[in-house]
Amino acid sequence: MNAIVKAIADSRHLLSGNEALARGVWEAGVQVATAYPGTPSTEILENLALYPDIHAQWSVNEKVSLEVAIGACVVGARSFCAMKHVGVNVASDALMSQTLAGVNGGLVIAVADDVGLSSSQNEQDTRFWGRFAHLPILEPCDSQEAYEMAIRAYELSEKFGIPVIIRMTTRVCHVKGLVTVGERQAYEHKGFLDDPTKWVMVPTHAKELLKKQGSRDVILKAYVNECDLNRVEDGSDKRIGFVTSGPAYLHVKEAFPDAPVFKMGMSYPVPIEAIRAFGETVDKLVVVEETEPLVETELKAAGVAVHGKDILPKTGELSPLILDKPIRELYGENVDDLADPDLPVFPRPPTMCVACPHLSPYYCLSKLHKKIRIAGDIGCYTLGAGHPWKALDTTTCMGASISMALGMTLGASDEDKDKPVVAVIGDSTFLHMGMQPLLDVIYNRGNVTVMLLDNRTTGMTGGQEHAGTGFDIHGNEAPRADFEKIVVALGVNPDRVRRVNPYEMPTMFKAIKEEINQNEPSVIITDQPCVLTTRFKRQNPLKVIDGCTGCANCLSTGCPAIIVTRRETETRKSGKEVEKAYVEIETTACTGCNLCVSTCGPDVIKPVSFLEVAKNVQ
Amino acid sequence: MSNNAELTNILVCGIGGQGVMTASEVLSMAAIQLGFDVKKTEVAGMAQRGGVVTSHVRFGEKVLSPAIPKGEADILVGFEPAEAMRWAKHLKKGGVAMVNTSRIKPPVVNVGLFEYPDNPVEEMRKNGVEVYDFDAGEIARELGEMRLVNTILMGAISEHLPFDAQVLKDIIVERFRQKKPELAELNDKAFEAGRKAAAKSAQSAA
Ligand SMILES: Cc1ncc(C[n+]2csc(CCOP(=O)(O)OP(=O)(O)O)c2C)c(N)n1
Secondary structure, eight states: OOGGGGOOTTOEEEEEHHHHHHHHHHHTTOOEEEEOOOTTTHHHHHHHTTSSSOEEEEOSSHHHHHHHHHHHHHTTOOEEEEEEHHHHHHHHHHHHHHHHHOOSSOEEEEEEEOTTOSSOSOOOOTHHHHHHHTOOEEOOSSHHHHHHHHHHHHHHHHHHTSOEEEEEEHHHHTEEEEEEOOOOOOOOOOOOOOOHHHHOOOHHHHHHHHHHHHHHHHHHHHHHHHOTTSEEEOOSOTTEEEEEETHHHHHHHHHOTTSOEEEESEEESOOHHHHHHHHTTSSEEEEEOSSSOHHHHHHHHTTOOOBSTTTSOSSSOOOHHHHHHHHHHHTTOOOOOOOOOOOOOOOOOOOOOTTOTTHHHHHHHHHHGGGOEEEOOSSGGGGGGSTTTOOOSBOOSTTHHHHHHHHHHHTOOGGGTTOOEEEEEEHHHHHHHTHHHHHHHHHTTOOOEEEEEOOSSBTTTTOBOOTTTTBOTTSOBOOOOOHHHHHHHTTOOGGGEEEEOTTOHHHHHHHHHHHHTSSSOEEEEEOOOOTTSTTOOOOOOEEEOSOOOOBOGGGGGOOTTEEEEEEEEEEOTTSOEEEEEEEEEOTTTOOOOOTGGGGOTTOOEEEHHHHHHHHHHO | OGGGGGOEEEEEEEETTSSHHHHHHHHHHHHHHTTOEEEEEOOOGGGGTTSEEEEEEEEESOOOSSSOOTTOEEEEEESSHHHHHHTGGGEEEEEEEEEEOOOOOOHHHHTTSSOOOSOHHHHHHHTTOEEEEEOHHHHHHHHTOGGGHHHHHHHHHGGGSSSOHHHHHHHHHHHHHHHOGGGHHHHHHHHHHHHHHHHHHHHHHO
16 A cells, blocks of 8 residues: 555655645545546645545546535535546536635635646636635645645635636646645534535525625635745745746746745735835836736736737746746847757657557558548547648647547538548547537437547556446446447437447448448457556567568557658669558567457567467477 | 756656656655655656656755756756657756656657657767667567666666665665565666666766
């Protein structure tokens, strides 16, 4: 078991922001914790699940997850919910109403922003939800603060009777630092609060609650200007005073150790009056925030003169080095651009794994791509947009493949109208937000071929269980959603639902070709596990024996275990030049999935064991 | 810039799945044991799928920003030579690079879209970097366990750390004693093999 679970009060540990936050949530006496995975937030719930006396669960999506947490807080428990930034878009319907109702037991929502897009489809600033939903935002800068603010957030949630958002960023979630921990508090359960005027959001109730929200705003604004989470750190160099929060605070302190700093731990509502007073003590104010100019805009609107995104980058992560030049220019220093370019090296984008069960669907789709449109979704299989397959036309957000595919058939031009549209979606994504779109296809008599790539895990975020894997967050057996039954229940003709073993490439190819030519919706479900899970079983590795003709067919599978040893341009008798690429298979990496065997014209890919057996016989 | 002179900055780089995170973890453990403040960056999710992976380890009296600014790393540990070259400019003047010369070519090189550099270590030297290089993959193979590359590289840099090599070695061996006792001895050996290989590389460079 993870040592931190057993850590005693006042001991110090090297923890990531996610681990530290989880510890704080547990210590706060939380009873129910929920999440849907998403980088960089995933490890928060994975860690909470290790602790005793707390119910931790993966929910099917962020909206459901937040609603479960809300339910628990209504009946008087402290509850918790974690998600990545885009998760709030999904959960926002619940959020925007619950903010009116407020809480009974404390409710804290941790949202992790992927600043710099290490693994996301967009870069979103969660602090705007504070403004939109009239809720406080706490912003830890490191692991110790993540731990402390988790506990503090519950106090605030119950003090003001509202959910509190802890805004994390990648550089908090995924940085380890030393944390001094405490122990679990005994939380006095509040019991169900029986008050329909608070919990039943009908217009008459909501109108009253809207008024309360207004007076709550006034109270929060007064509080934030005096709150000890916001503090001034004095400095001798008064030319610039920095207003900053989150990891940006650390960058400022490192780059300009002598400058006065207004450090925001609670950044929404913006502590405007406290900052105005701080501004009186320095020549100029600079707001350093990731990523959007939220604090800056509010300050300007309140008549406080500040610099911010006029001189600093508007997107991506900040760093001491990024701050250096613009700030020194503001100091009036002459700054030479000493940028020392990196040595040029090829890019190394993420790739699908050796023997990934997604390889064969994409091999087939890439061969058919001229004749079809392919709407993609979010997961490891989004890599199908890259080399060598280039087999995705769109990817927007979770679940959008199927609905966009329907739209693409409906909106097609005259010359395109007979082009089949395929939607590619993963198992976790299908359960997250793919069922409703499929129902929409059925209801509206659409025609889409859905490729449901069931690898029995949430692969992209590191392999979490979900409602379709048969296991829960603790690895205990759980009811397993039956994809075939679900799609039939949604209305897909049972004859048009197929299960295919993706390693049987010819079958895969045939199945796709047949289904795209039907005039009704169809679903092809692959059924082999992700190679990074324990469910995957290695076979004897393969080897290229003498006789490779350099046709490079096998390279189109995209399997990274196939290595080019030699390239050549060959001139055919007809005078036509062809590129040849001779290959070998990296035997230590190969897991013997056999996918490449069916692509090899001369049939020279053989199991290593077979060769050895043959040698012994000789 | 600022207070960084008192910090030790180690940048570990490689490819998803090579053990970059484990290396930075043991380095952090060593620094904690010696009473330093430590920060270490992690990588999760997608980036690990064969992509570029780095981990920044910073320790000293008090660490603020978690990422090592370009031009301030004291030590660069390269699990792969092209990756070491990619991050070479993160080294400060006088910093050292310890490079495993076993190459891993990504699919984009494989399908011919990009060229692998002829000699990454030479490129780094041409740019004034002090490089120690050897084939850690080969040593691991000889020791019969590819996953030893990590410990071999830790042994190799152990003489360049601002503390005694033994501290790092004890932490690594102890970790294995706790988790996989059957591998403790082997890791001890791997650590020493790395140390020797680095010393040899130093001689040939001199
Ligand atoms: C609203 C939202 N929540 C979470 C994520 C993070 N995320 C991206 S893809 C994905 C699921 C991937 O699992 P699956 O669909 O099974 O495909 P796999 O990666 O296993 O191929 C998750 C959780 C996201 N992008 N958007």
